[in-house]
Amino acid sequence: MAHTAMSGAGTTAGDDPLQTAVWRLRSRACWADAAALLPPHTAAAALQRASLLVERCLYTEQGWAEAEDALRTAEALAQSDDERGAAACERGQLAYAATLLAVRDRADEAQTALGRAAALIAPGAPGRALLDFRRGLLAENLTRSPQGARAAYRRAHAGATAHDDPLLLSFTWRHLAGLALRDGELAEARHGFSESLRIREELGYLVGTAPALASLADAEAEPEASRLRAEAGRLFRLLGGVPTWLARQLTPPPATIQP
Numbered sequence: 001m002a003h004t005a006m007s008g009a010g011t012t013a014g015d016d017p018l019q020t021a022v023w024r025l026r027s028r029a030c031w032a033d034a035a036a037l038l039p040p041h042t043a044a045a046a047l048q049r050a051s052l053l054v055e056r057c058l059y060t061e062q063g064w065a066e067a068e069d070a071l072r073t074a075e076a077l078a079q080s081d082d083e084r085g086a087a088a089c090e091r092g093q094l095a096y097a098a099t100l101l102a103v104r105d106r107a108d109e110a111q112t113a114l115g116r117a118a119a120l121i122a123p124g125a126p127g128r129a130l131l132d133f134r135r136g137l138l139a140e141n142l143t144r145s146p147q148g149a150r151a152a153y154r155r156a157h158a159g160a161t162a163h164d165d166p167l168l169l170s171f172t173w174r175h176l177a178g179l180a181l182r183d184g185e186l187a188e189a190r191h192g193f194s195e196s197l198r199i200r201e202e203l204g205y206l207v208g209t210a211p212a213l214a215s216l217a218d219a220e221a222e223p224e225a226s227r228l229r230a231e232a233g234r235l236f237r238l239l240g241g242v243p244t245w246l247a248r249q250l251t252p253p254p255a256t257i258q259p
Contacts, residue, residue: 031056085120129159210235
């Protein structure tokens with residue numbers, strides 16, 4: 001997810017060269033290489049390093065031990081409420097990913113950690129939008145509360161807009177569109193998925209482009225849907241099968257044998 005703790009996120013001209021290098025590696029699914037550029041000598045660097053390794057777990061279903069180690073370091077270095085809240089937010093995301101991907105049921109830990117983050121991160125603070133988004137993920141995928149998820153995603157969307165966080169906006173657009181698609185609101189779904197794809201292409205967020213293409217395909221009619229899935233599949237293979245969970249979405253359903 002978005003992380004802007006150090007001199008820009010690396011997505012625009014004028015950002016810190018280190019952040020630009022981290023972003024380029026991250027966007028190409030090289031999370032370990034990006035994390036290696038960030039020795040955890042400060043709380044900000046440790047938090048960013050942990051966030052990269054937590055994201056790798058969600059996209060690759062690997063690296064859990066490394067993420068846990070990085071997270072413990074970030075928690076130990078955190079001094080302010082914002083830093084402790086950000087660390088708790090990452091802990092909640094790691095527990096959420098482990099539960100979602102059926103590695104281990106850590107749903108209670110995810111909820112507790114995000115609740116702690118909510119108590120530490122002030123409303124309106126830059127980190128609050130990411131927290132709201134992640135609380136939406138829990139509501140949608142673990143507690144099965146689409147109404148709660150929609151409310152959380154909308155808060156995250158407003159926060160990302162206020163703090164000019166386009167990457168997070170690409171996520172909120174996509175997840176709000178997914179809820180719209182579930183409700184049969186095709187025009188709203190297409191708009192949200194299209195916005196998510198546009199932002200990710202503009203940012204060069206390659207690892208997130210294939211999922212955006214596949215999501216838009218779900219809201220489109222043929223032959224456009226097949227074209228979008230084919231492009232998503234090309235990018236998926238280019239990145240070595242990352243994100244791993246996208247393989248299920250790209251695999252066509254088996255043909256029905258007629259009697």
